[in-house]
Amino acid sequence: MKRAADFRWIGLLACVCAGLALAYPQEIRAKDPPPQVSPDGLQLQKSTQDRLVYVRPGATLQPYRRVAILDCYVEFEKDWQRNYNNSQMGLRGRVSDRDVEQMKSRLAAEFEKVFTDELRTKGGYEVVDKAAPDVLVLRPALLNVAVNAPDLMTPGIGATVVPSAGQMTLYLELWDSTTNKILARVMDAKADSNAFAGRASGVTNKAAADDILRSWAEELRKHLDAVNGKGSGA
Numbered sequence: 001m002k003r004a005a006d007f008r009w010i011g012l013l014a015c016v017c018a019g020l021a022l023a024y025p026q027e028i029r030a031k032d033p034p035p036q037v038s039p040d041g042l043q044l045q046k047s048t049q050d051r052l053v054y055v056r057p058g059a060t061l062q063p064y065r066r067v068a069i070l071d072c073y074v075e076f077e078k079d080w081q082r083n084y085n086n087s088q089m090g091l092r093g094r095v096s097d098r099d100v101e102q103m104k105s106r107l108a109a110e111f112e113k114v115f116t117d118e119l120r121t122k123g124g125y126e127v128v129d130k131a132a133p134d135v136l137v138l139r140p141a142l143l144n145v146a147v148n149a150p151d152l153m154t155p156g157i158g159a160t161v162v163p164s165a166g167q168m169t170l171y172l173e174l175w176d177s178t179t180n181k182i183l184a185r186v187m188d189a190k191a192d193s194n195a196f197a198g199r200a201s202g203v204t205n206k207a208a209a210d211d212i213l214r215s216w217a218e219e220l221r222k223h224l225d226a227v228n229g230k231g232s233g234a
Contacts, residue, residue, distance in 0.1 A: 063133065070138060072141065076145045
């Protein structure tokens with residue numbers, strides 16, 4: 001989706017804060033407790049081994065009836081490509097830089113597809129690309145991505161048996177589109193539910209990723225429903 005000029009400021013923000021997005025998930029599993037107040041004034045609402053939630057004091061999702069979804073930034077787990085390639089016999093099953101970029105692009109596209117479907121089809125929220133008082137901006141990133149058996153479409157390479165498809169961490173910021181204020185930040189690390197253990201393929205990898213993405217999208221949709229009187233929430 002092409003973004004309107006209204007959201008150019010957020011695109012610049014995404015570039016400036018890319019390092020911040022990579023740093024925050026480390027706090028999820030850090031030995032020391034996360035700060036109660038973030039550098040940008042958000043207060044810690046939830047802290048577990050796998051999840052952190054920060055919210056601006058007084059912020060609510062009640063005014064928002066529409067959403068804008070920015071392009072999803074995707075980053076693999078540190079050294080994932082090198083470690084995976086070191087585990088392969090020979091060169092045919094190794095992951096190239098091009099493979100990594102293609103997987104990033106596919107995962108980013110899948111994020112937008114799943115979230116758009118959940119919010120628009122199930123929630124009735126219009127997905128737009130222009131700022132307005134009732135538009136909530138989602139700034140997403142998928143970090144620490146690890147795929148246990150990537151489908152490289154290499155001839156002669158058989159299916160691989162794996163205990164799970166993989167894992168990733170959601171880094172999601174919610175912004176008001178007209179005031180340029182961040183409302184909340186969520187960091188949530190998830191592995192697939194082991195429902196996709198067994199013979200890995202492109203089909204099972206996509207299904208596992210969709211399963212995780214759908215759980216996040218559904219949770220956001222239920223929170224929006226709750227504050228807008230559509231349901232009981234998550």
